Each structure stands twice: as C-alpha cells, then as structure tokens.
Amino acid sequence: MLLAGDIGGTKTDLALFAPDTGPRTPLRQAEFPSGRYPSLEAILREFLAGVGEPITGAAFAVAGPVIAGRAHVTNLDWLVDLENLQRALNLSAVTLMNDLQAIALAVPILTPDEIATLNEGTAQPEGSIAVIAPGTGMGEAFLVWNGTRYQAQASEGGHADFAPGSATEIGLLQYLLQRHTHVSVERVCSGRGLPNIYDYLRDRDPAQETPEVARQLAEAADRTPLIVKYAQDPAHPCPLCAATLDTFIAILGAEAGNLALKVLSTAGVYLAGGIPPRILPLLQNGRFMQAFLRKGRLSDLLAGMPVHVICSRAALLGVARYGLEVAGDSRPA
Numbered sequence: 001m002l003l004a005g006d007i008g009g010t011k012t013d014l015a016l017f018a019p020d021t022g023p024r025t026p027l028r029q030a031e032f033p034s035g036r037y038p039s040l041e042a043i044l045r046e047f048l049a050g051v052g053e054p055i056t057g058a059a060f061a062v063a064g065p066v067i068a069g070r071a072h073v074t075n076l077d078w079l080v081d082l083e084n085l086q087r088a089l090n091l092s093a094v095t096l097m098n099d100l101q102a103i104a105l106a107v108p109i110l111t112p113d114e115i116a117t118l119n120e121g122t123a124q125p126e127g128s129i130a131v132i133a134p135g136t137g138m139g140e141a142f143l144v145w146n147g148t149r150y151q152a153q154a155s156e157g158g159h160a161d162f163a164p165g166s167a168t169e170i171g172l173l174q175y176l177l178q179r180h181t182h183v184s185v186e187r188v189c190s191g192r193g194l195p196n197i198y199d200y201l202r203d204r205d206p207a208q209e210t211p212e213v214a215r216q217l218a219e220a221a222d223r224t225p226l227i228v229k230y231a232q233d234p235a236h237p238c239p240l241c242a243a244t245l246d247t248f249i250a251i252l253g254a255e256a257g258n259l260a261l262k263v264l265s266t267a268g269v270y271l272a273g274g275i276p277p278r279i280l281p282l283l284q285n286g287r288f289m290q291a292f293l294r295k296g297r298l299s300d301l302l303a304g305m306p307v308h309v310i311c312s313r314a315a316l317l318g319v320a321r322y323g324l325e326v327a328g329d330s331r332p333a
Contacts, residue, residue: 009075023320059323061102098154100141106318127266133273253291
C-alpha cells in the first residue's frame with residue numbers, strides 16, 4: 001500500500017492507495033491544516049493511527065525546492081527531510097518531490113472533466129507543456145518529451161522578478177519596493193500576493209474601499225478568501241476587490257505567457273493551484289487571454305497554444321501516480 005501526500009503551506013492532503021485501484025481511488029484520505037502541526041511527521045502519526053495494512057512505499061509532494069532530499073516548505077516553518085521520513089515510517093522506499101513537479105506528472109492523465117479550457121488552440125504532438133500554479137504561493141513547472149513519455153521538471157520561477165506590464169503594475173512594483181528589497185512574481189500573484197495588490201489600490205484611492213469589507217478584512221487572519229469572495233459577489237459588490245482580482249488576472253496572464261515562451265509550450269499551458277478554479281468565471285471573461293497574448297511579434301505563436309485550468313487536486317494525483325509506478329517498476333519480474 002502506498003502512502004502519498006501533497007504538503008502545502010496551508011494544508012496537507014494525505015491518502016493511501018493500492019496498485020490494483022490506482023491513483024484516482026484512495027483507500028483512505030484526510031486533509032490537515034499544516035500550520036497547526038509542528039512537522040509533517042506529527043501529521044503522519046495522526047493519519048496512520050489505526051491503519052492495519054502495512055505501508056510498502058511513500059511519496060510526498062512538497063511546496064518548495066527539494067535539494068539533496070531536503071525541503072523547507074514555502075510559507076511554512078517546516079523542514080521536510082527524506083531520511084527523517086524514512087526513519088519515521090520505517091521505510092526505505094520514500095520519494096520527496098516538488099509539488100509543481102507532481103502536478104506536472106498528473107497533466108498527461110487528466111480527463112476532460114478535470115479541466116476547463118480558456119483557449120482551444122492546437123496541441124502539437126510531443127511539444128513541451130507549461131504549468132503555472134498560484135495558490136498560497138506561486139509555482140511553475142514544465143514537461144518535455146523524452147522520446148517515449150513526458151518528463152516533469154520543477155522550477156522556482158515563481159520567485160523570479162515581477163515584470164510589470166502597465167502603468168498600474170509599475171505603480172504596484174514601486175509601492176512594494178518601498179517595503180521589500182525584492183519583488184517576485186509570487187509577491188503579487190498568489191494567495192499571499194492578493195492583499196498586496198489590494199493595499200496598493202486602496203492606498204492609491206482610499207475612497208474605493210467599502211466600509212463593511214474593510215471591517216471584515218481588518219478582523220480576518222487571512223484576507224485573501226474575503227477579497228476573492230467580494231470580487232465575485234453580485235449581491236455585495238466591492239469595486240476595490242474587483243479591481244484587485246482584475247490586476248491579479250492580468251499579472252497571471254502575462255506571467256503564464258512568459259513561461260509559455262521560455263519553455264515553448266506548444267502542447268499546452270495549464271493553470272493549477274488553489275486560486276484559478278475559484279475565479280474561473282473571471283478567467284473566462286477574456287482579461288487573462290489578453291494579457292497572455294500580449295507578446296508582440298510572438299502573439300500568434302501563443303494564440304495557437306491550448307490553455308486550460310486544472311479543476312482537480314492534481315498534485316496528489318501526480319505524486320500517487322509516480323509512487324505507484326515506482327513500486328511497480330521495483331517488483332521482481
């Protein structure tokens with residue numbers, strides 16, 4: 001039995017899988033708020049309590065770069081260490097990978113009902129694929145064809161420099177440079193980044209702020225869900241929240257286009273992470289694709305690329321797929 005997990009700064013999703021039922025059918029699954037636990041090992045102890053069948057392998061996707069078997073979880077004060085996990089689980093067959101690599105591994109097996117299409121395009125056989133994922137942070141990855149199958153590669157592109165593309169975005173960059181020595185894409189295009197956009201737009205024009213929304217935001221531990229909610233609430237419209245999401249979508253579209261050019265993703269671009277499915281109607285209104293295509297002479301190239309939103313929990317699917325395949329390859333003939 002395989003233990004698989006998607007380890008994020010906000011939540012940790014764990015599940016058990018069997019080879020005969022595959023990566024889409026967990027035998028047991030549970031979600032944990034990451035910040036309430038001192039370590040991944042503490043969550044594993046709670047999840048595995050009472051599990052009767054032996055665990056024969058484990059695979060974990062972690063939000064953060066995995067270097068030499070160790071990962072500092074982005075936006076969480078955890079160190080995830082492969083050797084510690086092997087000892088805690090009493091297993092040698094443990095895999096640790098970046099969460100965007102896991103999402104990328106899921107892309108080739110996604111079904112039509114697990115995606116929403118923003119641009120039909122024409123996928124070129126064996127072309128590269130780009131994956132961009134705004135959630136708590138901003139993740140980026142890509143897939144390349146190795147001659148027989150797609151190979152997933154993680155990156156830390158979300159921590160590259162934010163490149164503003166409008167007067168509003170230039171002002172946002174200048175605003176944040178007064179507070180931070182480095183303004184990354186993640187600083188403005190993630191769950192942690194949305195309040196930064198809101199604050200900039202509010203400080204630029206305080207009259208836009210709705211008093212009731214301002215009160216709720218002041219009391220909230222996490223302002224992002226409220227900003228997303230009121231940006232899309234027809235009964236209680238908040239112009240400032242709507243402007244925040246509009247700016248966010250323009251930045252996301254431009255960054256997705258940047259990634260598409262860098263990896264020449266002629267087989268498609270996939271938006272993943274926790275935010276895109278929650279703002280899907282706004283992504284479909286044309287603003288995203290306008291920003292995505294604004295690449296001068298190469299706009300026509302980008303127009304031919306399929307662009308999809310992943311609407312399923314792809315990281316767990318991808319890491320479970322990988323773990324089950326590794327277990328299958330390791331069995332004696």
